[in-house]
Amino acid sequence: MGQQPRRLTPSASTLHYFGAELRRLRTAAGLSQAELGRKIRYTADTVRRCETAERVPSDRFVTDCDTVLGAGGALAALWKTARFHGVRRPAAGDSGFEAPALDRPTLDWLLGNLGHAPGRPPMLTPDEAVLDRAAGELERLREADHRYGAGVVHDQIDTLIAGEVTALRSASDGPAATSTGRSLVVGAYELAGYAAVDVGAVGTAQRHYLNGLVAAQDDRRYGAYLIGVSLAHLALHCGDASTALRMSLAASAGTDSCSTPAIRSALAAVTARAHARLGEEAASTRALAVADRELEAIRPGDEPAWIGYFDGAYLADERAHCLVDLGQHRAAQAEVRQAVASLAPTRRRRLAIDTALLATSLAASGDIEEACAVGRTAVDHAAAIASLRSSQRVLAVLARLADHADVAAVREFREYATERLSPPAAAGALRLAG
Structure with missing residues (x-):
């Protein structure tokens, strides 16, 4: 009796979705893994590992599979899109997300051990003109990140x-430093971490967030945010809900006496x-x-400027993600529609992510035609x-629709996504956007 093929979760990652598409095309062609391997001059084990997301395939492997399986360029186009948007071997210097590396800094923060080093001499407060120039550049980059994505601005960050x-x-590490300078430094590291996530460098993101935590020093509230929101969201992004929960609870416990309604929310x-991700x-x-x-207790004038973005629409987005993970799709769709309706046209990344979340939920609830339209x-x-x-997120929609691959609307949507998100098309769209 042949071995049962490993069950795939196409929505787990871009690489998983590619593997699922490769298996679908191979099965439709009536070929075993060994037969496909012989036709493209690779071993059956290589085909198996590429299908199960255990190996990043070479470009030649993808092109040969496309030809032999009669995919008409669709598989190769999908792979080009995946490579363009981050499926690659780990880049030099980016070791990936390391959950254990968060424990010591979090404990030090809880115990108040991230402050000034003993005997460090006071530093001079930076010139106001320097602060103003850096603050203006940081705000410009933050807005550009929202509008164009981190792929455009991460080098500038x-x-x-x-x-x-x-x-x-260096000027903000001493006791003579201003809170304005220190907050600016922390905000820059926070943005750098967020941008690193958006280009697929999660290890770099983790380092930026931890640098921000050290720079925050005695600002318990900003430190709590970096631990319980930034690092916890990073853990969720990397599929580690247990670490996310540990970080958010530690941050809450460490700010009992100094938090604000927006931070607590x-x-x-x-x-x-x-909790939702854990079922x-x-x-x-x-x-x-x-x-x-x-949320109801928030008074904007009493909140730190760096959490000014947090409002009912943002919470609706968070609630929608919870409901999708819990399988409560009708409620999730109402929440995400509310979030999308409140977004400004310049919030392109959030519009893309939330609209894709809505489409994913619609696909999961069986509304296939509407899922494709959204x-x-x-x-x-x-x-x-x-x-x-x-x-x-778009590939996650396609993955959720994988069981309906023969439906005309799904085929057309897949072709549309492959064409629009291919590297040349994406580059052209960015030139127009700029």
Whole structure:
């Protein structure tokens, strides 16, 4: 008796989706893994490992499979899109997400051991003109990141970190430093971390967030945010809900006496996301109730500027993710529609991600035609920016529709997504957007 093929989860990652498509085409062609391997001069084990996302295939492997399987270029186009949007061997210097590396910094933060080094001499406060120039550049890059995606601005963010932010950090490490300078440094590291996630460099993102945590020093609230929101979201992005939950709970525990409603709501929302990902519906519901209660108590003038983005629409987005993970798709769709309706046209990445989330939920609830129609809108948003996360979300829609691959609307949607998100098309859209 032959061995049962490994069950695939196409929505797990771009590489998983590619593997699922390769298996679908091979099966439709009536070929075994060994037969396909012989035709393209690879071993059966290589075909198996590429199908099960255990190996990143070579370009020649993909092109030969496309030819032998009669895919008409579709498989090769999908692979080009995947490579363009982040499926690759780990880049030099990026070791990937390392959950154990978060434990010591979090413990040090809880115990208050991230402050000034003993005997360090006071540093001079940076010149106001330097602060203003760096703050203006940081705000420009933050807006460009929202509008065009990190693929366009992450090099500029790295330049800011290596130059003015490093200089400001040296001047902001002493007790004579201003809170404005310190917050600017932390904000720059936070943006750099977020941008690194958007280009697929999760190990780099982790390092940026941890650098921001050290730079925050005595700002308990900003430190809590970096641990319980930034790092916890990174853990969720990397599929580690347990670490996300641990981070959000640690951040909440470490800010009992100094938190604000917006920070408590944001932390509770991430706690709810982690519980939902773990399938813990009751705990997720309780955390969402806390997030809702704290949202009602927000007074914008009393909140730190760096959490000014957090509002009812953002919480609706977090709630929608919880509901999708819990399989409550009708409720999720109502929440994500509310979130999308409130977004400005310049928030292109968030529009792409939330529209793709809506399409994914519609596909999961059996609304195939509407899922494809909404998915096209998500493709249009994603094609206008350089954002790995946006493209991953579109591929997640396609993965959710994999069981309906023979439906005409799904075929047309897949072709549309492949064409619009191919590297040349994406580059052209970005030139127009710029």
